[in-house]
Amino acid sequence: MRGAVYNLAIPNAIPNSVNRVLRPANILRKVAQLSCVLLGLTMAARAADWSGPEQQLARKIAAVTGPGAVALSVENRSSLGKRDGEIIQNGLRAALEGLGIRFVKAEQSAATVVISLSENPLSYVWVAEIRQGEGEVAVVMVSAPRPVGSTATHESVPLSLRRIPLWSQDDPILDVAVLEENATPTRIAVLDAGKVSLYRWQGGKWQPEQTLGIAHARPWPRDLRGRLIPAKDHLLDVYLPGVTCQSAAGAQVALSCHETDDPWPLVPAALSGGTVSVFPSAGSTSVAIPQVTAFYTPTRNFFTGALTPGVGKFRTVSKFYSAALLPREKYLLWLFAATDGRVHLVDGMSDQATRLDWGSNLTSVRTACGAGWQVLATSSEEGSADSVRAYEFPDRDAVAVSAAIDFPGAGVIAALWAEAKGDAAVAVVRNRETGSYEAFRLAVACSQ
C-alpha cells in the first residue's frame, strides 16, 4: 500500500515510448532519434526556464552580501532530478558572478550562502540562508512554478506484447479509436465524459480536427465507461451508459445522441458477420462469428448479463465488466469477467466459473501469432501497478504466452477494449504519478 504522497513527484524525462523489442526497425529507430531530439529540446527548454528565478534569487542574495567573496553551497531538497539540480546550480553561480560575487572557501569568505532547492505543492521554493559574521542569518527566497503533466521514465522490458502510445490528456479517457492509419495511426477519435475529439497527425504531431459534444440528461455513473466503434457507412458510433450517439457524414462531422438502453456490440466490427480462421497461422478451418451485443446498466459500471442474440442457449449470463471471444473449431468460446470477481467460460452449452486470478478488464485479439487468438487480461498485485498479459486457451485452461506488460507511472488500467479490426486492443491507463490518462495500442508481436 502506498502512503500519502505530499511531495508530488516531479518527473524529469519524457516518456520512453520505444519498446526495446522494436529497436531494430528503422522507423522506430527514427522515433527513438526523434525522442532524443525532443528530450534535448525539453532539457534545453527546462534549463532556459530556470533563468528567471535564478536571476531573481541572485539579486536578492547580492542585495544582502554585496559584491565580494562568498562561500556557496547548494542543496537539493526537492524532487528535482540531479541533472536539473546541476543546471540550476550552474545558473545560480553564473547569475551571482554577474553581480560581482566571487566564490571562495568558507574560511576565506565574508559570507556563507547555503541555497536549498525546496518545494511546496505548487512551486519550487529556492531558499538562500546567508550568514555574515556572528550576525543573524538572513533568509531570502524565490518561487518558480512546478511543471505539471510530464511523465517519468519507465523501463520497458522485452515482451511479445507491444505498448504503443496513442494519446494522453488530463481528463479521463474512456476510449480511443483509430480511424485512419498508414504504417501508424493518422487519425484518431478520443472519447471522454463530455465529447468525442478528432485528431489528425500532421506536421509530426496530433492536430485537433473537431470536437463533438455529447448531450445527456442523467448524471453519469461513477467509474464511467464508454466505447467508440468506427462504422462502415459513417464515421463512428458512441456507446455510453444509457446514451448512444451516431455520427452523421458531411464536411463537418456531427454527432447525434439519444437516451437509450441499446446494447453495446461485443465483437469487433471487422470480425462480426463473417467467418474467421480459427488458427490463421496454420491455415486452419473457419468459423462464423455473429455479432453479439450486451445491455449495459445505465447507472452502474457493468453489463447486465443480457445478451442478444445470445451465446448458444444462453440469453443471459452473469453480470460482467468485460468479455472476450475465442473461436474454437466448432463453436465460439466466450469469456466474461463477471462482477463476482470470477472469469466465466461460456461455450453455448455450459457456463463454467474459473479460478483465474484476473482483473475485470479482458478482451481478445486475432493475430498471426501462436494459436491465432489471444486473450489480453488485466492483473495486478495489490498495491502495485496494473499489468496486461496475453493468454491462450489450448483447452479450458489459460496459458500465459507473454510476459506481463505494465504502464508508465504505475498506471491503473481504466479501460481495455479490442480495436475495430480486432487485431489489437486499446488500453486506457491512469498514470498514478502525473494523474493524466494515457491511451496505448496493445499489439501482440510474434517471435519475440
Add this chain to the structure above:
Amino acid sequence: MRLFDWRWLVVSSVMVAALAAKAETRPQYGGALHIAMRAQPTSLDPADPSQPDSVSRRSLTTLLFDTLVTTDENIRVQPALATSWQTSQGSQPGSQRWQFRIRRGVKFHDGTPLSPEIAAASLRAANPSWNVSVDADSVVIEREIEREGSDPELLAELAMPRNAIAKRNPDNTLSGTGPFHVVDWQPGKKLTLAADENCWRGRPFLDAIEIEMGKSFRDQMTALELGKEDLVEVAPEQTHRVSQEQYRLASSAPIELLALVFTRDVSSLDEKLLREALALSVERGSIRNVLLQGAGQPAASILPNWMSGYGFVFPSNADLARARHAREQVHTIPTWTVGYDGTDPVARLLVERIALNAKDAGLSLQPTPAATTDLRLVRILLASIDPWIALANVATVAGIPAERASGSVEDLYASERALLATQRLTPLFHLPVSYAASRTLKDWALHPDGSWAVADAWVEIGKQ
C-alpha cells in the same frame, strides 16, 4: 471582466493521495461501510461555529455536501457546484467582484433544485461578514483585495468544507447535494447514511455508511480487529505498531501542529529570554522517537515544510547551551504552569518530558490538566492546505491578531516569522493523521488535510 486563471492556486481540501488503488477489478456496487471516530459532533451543519474543526467533521461534511469549487489531484481548483467563475472590479474602490455560475440540474437530497439564492444564503450563513448576492444564474461575492488583481484565497476558502452549500430548512433540518443522505442521526453517537441515487456526480458505489462516534483509539482498533468496523483512526504514536499488522495503514501529510501556546503576550525582556530558553531546550528529536514512536516531524515552524517549502530554515534541534545562556540572563525564574488535554493519551507524557528538558535549562514548568495555566500544550489542526489560511488560523488559535493576507512565498515567510517573533507559541511537531482500514475497503482516499474521502470507495465482495 476577465476569466480568472485558477490553475496555480492552492485550495484547502483535496490533494488526494489515492490509497491502495487496486484495480484488478472494477469498483463493485453495494455493501455498507462501517467507520468509527473519536469525535462526537452534535451538528452536521458545516457552518455551525459551535462545532470544533476536526478531520472527522471535514470528512462528514464531504459526504453530505458539496462546495462551489474543489481541487483535483494536482491541487488545482476545479468546478464543483459552480461551473465557472469570473472576476471584475467591485462596486467599491479596492474591491473585487467574483461571479460564480451555479451548476444546473443539481438537486438537494430533499428534491429541491440547487439555486443561486440557496447557495448565497448558505455562504452568508457561514460567513456573516461576506457581501454575497445573486445575479441571474450566479452567486456574486464582493470583497476587498489586499493587492491589485489578487485574491486567490477566496477560492481556497470556498473549497473548505465549512463553506459547503447547505439548504437550511425552517424546521432546522439540513439538506445537501453530496453523495450520501442522512437516514438516521443520533447527535454525537451515530450517523447512518444512504447513497443518493441521483447524485450529480453519479451514485456512489456503497449503499450505506454507518459511523460510530465517541470511540477511543483502543476501542476503534478492537472493532477493526473484530471486523465490526472497516475504517478507524489510529493515534500517531500507534502507527508503527499498526503498520506491522494486516490492515491498511494510511497517514496524511503532517497537518496538525503540536505547540506550546502562552496565554498572554511577552511583557518583559526577562520573559522574552525565558520563552526563548524554553523553545531552545525541547529535545524534539528524542521526544519524537520515544513518545511519538517515530511519528510526525520535529518542527520549529508553524507551517510544515511540505506546505511552505521553507520550513527547514527554522532550526528545531535543542540547543541547551544557548538555552542556559538565555536563562542565565534572568535573575528570577518563575514557575510556569503548563496545561494539557487530560483526554489526550500522550499529552501528559509530552508535557512531563518538556518539563524535564526545561529543567535542564534551569527553567521550572509545572504540568497540570487545569484549564487556567501560563501556557498549554495544544494540537492545532491546520485549517487548510492553503498556507495563508493555515497561518491566519494558527494565529487566531494562539490569540494573535491576524489579518487576511496573501502574496509571495517570501511574504509568507515574513508573516510566519513575525508570528513566531511574538513568542506566543513554540512549535514542537507536525503530526499526520492516520487511519487503518480493512483490506476489503477499496479506493478510499486520504486528503492532505487529514480527512478521508469515501465517496468513490467500495467494498470488495469476495470471490466465491
